[in-house]
Amino acid sequence: MENRKTATMKDVAALADVSIATVSRFLNGNLDRMSSTTAAKIKDAIEKLNYVPNSAARQMITKASKMVAVVVANIDDYFSTELFKGVSSILEANNYTGVLFDTDSNPERERQLIQLVNDHTYDGLILQPLTESAATIEADMKRDIPIVVVDRELIHSPWTQVVTNNYEVAKSTTSHFMAAGYTHVVVLTSKISMASTREERYAGIKAAASHVDVLEVSEESYNHTQVHQKLVKLITETTEKTLVFALKERWLLEFIPSLIVQGYIDHDQATATAFSDTSTARNIEPRLQLISQDPYLMGASAAEVLVDQLVSHRRPTQDKIIIPATLR
């Protein structure tokens, strides 16, 4: 039990007085091809020796690990973690395990992780990419395993993509508020050009709104009160009714509550909406109408596509799956 060298199949075979082939069969569940006496002896030996199969050796032969890498942009985002839960649910039902990696919104890290996944025996990859270029990823993923892209769109993607209807829902939401008289839209967002998701949302808003202002906030460093003041200014310096449209839940949570408390967001002269994946904001102010994505479903869908490729060994059948977000 102490520091004994870890037992191998050979040790088990010796103790059970059978051949290693029989042990292997036992391990792989071919119990029908063996007397119950033998099976019992092997079972005993395994327990006695505290034997645990060496997965590396097995992988080397079977060329499969039953593990799928899930690489997300930021595990601090509820979106990413919920996505992973959706992925895991499907994977596990199919006897695979998902392992989660975090690029931390860092393109350099994304490269490293893709190389890591490439180097290790993962059977598949589900990726929420930072890059917009499929070519870059292909260059690093030399091994030929199934890949599914989620959330962000890639240029010339050879892989199936699972995305939200960002453009459409941003547009229809904006129209909805326009109809209610909010003709002035203030877009509150991280640097738009950093993610395809944001670009599409922004495009959707512009397609519907007549008067759009943009307030870009740096994810890492920003001055809270300064942004706050700019928001107040944008809301008050016009006679139009203003809709503050946060492209990301975080910005809603950071700035809208104080604007509400201070009376700027009064749901009359000004209101707010956002892409929001949790129920936190709604708990704070139930009157907010927000756009909800379904990251869990997106993950599950992505995993389904991946598993299909894994078991069928065929190329993706669909190139884009859209999981709609809804205003509610």
Add this chain to the structure above:
Amino acid sequence: MENRKTATMKDVAALADVSIATVSRFLNGNLDRMSSTTAAKIKDAIEKLNYVPNSAARQMITKASKMVAVVVANIDDYFSTELFKGVSSILEANNYTGVLFDTDSNPERERQLIQLVNDHTYDGLILQPLTESAATIEADMKRDIPIVVVDRELIHSPWTQVVTNNYEVAKSTTSHFMAAGYTHVVVLTSKISMASTREERYAGIKAAASHVDVLEVSEESYNHTQVHQKLVKLITETTEKTLVFALKERWLLEFIPSLIVQGYIDHDQATATAFSDTSTARNIEPRLQLISQDPYLMGASAAEVLVDQLVSHRRPTQDKIIIPATLR
């Protein structure tokens, strides 16, 4: 490039016209033991063949994967993800990679994951356990790899534990509010007996407060308005000043904002505090005094201990590391 069988070291050796031993040396950075001509030839061949080393084969020999499993209780918690980031920062500086697994607060899943980690060639494990019993874990982890426990305490732990000073900070916080006249404490929490962390926090509160009520909320299913009403009742039915003490950030975020809006939490007759890891609550109401843990530091500390064991091959030197939380 298409469906060509993945190249092996043998192929590289053949193309470069050297032995596989030389290729192996090249791969492992022993460039000093080879002429630069040879190195160049090999480099060429590798690129031409799109060769990527088979990590399973390597692991089989070296018995190391340079990967550490991090098993957390719930990746939706900011605490868990921030912990992972702390872990990763240290791991990566030491040339290891952290991979994240989620038990989803499900003891059954925890067992499965521990077995999974046991079966695969992870070099170490950082665990935020659900179980309180070290024995259970030891039974499943037959392979003898270094383990570090974080956040929750284990009974009779053979491994180093990295924890917060839950008891002390809960007690001192309660005292702090007692001194300000809040003699009635309402503890808002998930089922206390489910986690050692909560038990300690609760004990700390009881040690300092004279009049304590407990409101246990089920993580999965609970009636928002019903809990809300109970809170209101508890606050108003006494003449004492009340402190609502949320043992977890989530409950603060779920219930306190509406209590503030409705004027129940007025920072006079009633106030609130909580263990809180993000800045969301403070953005909502800057006057709240909250207890902040440092999950990132906890993760980093745990990883440091682990790496130390990994490289030194010796048993843990400390049995408990306390990362204090602070009220601010």
Add this chain to the structure above:
DNA sequence: CTGTTAGCGCTTTCAG
């Protein structure tokens, strides 16, 4: 029902 044997792709002595 069970054993023998040939590798999987790589690292690592040990010789040159």
Add this chain to the structure above:
DNA sequence: CTGAAAGCGCTAACAG
């Protein structure tokens, strides 16, 4: 400076 060869622990024919 480079190569030959012996495994690492396991699976999968192929025999019996």
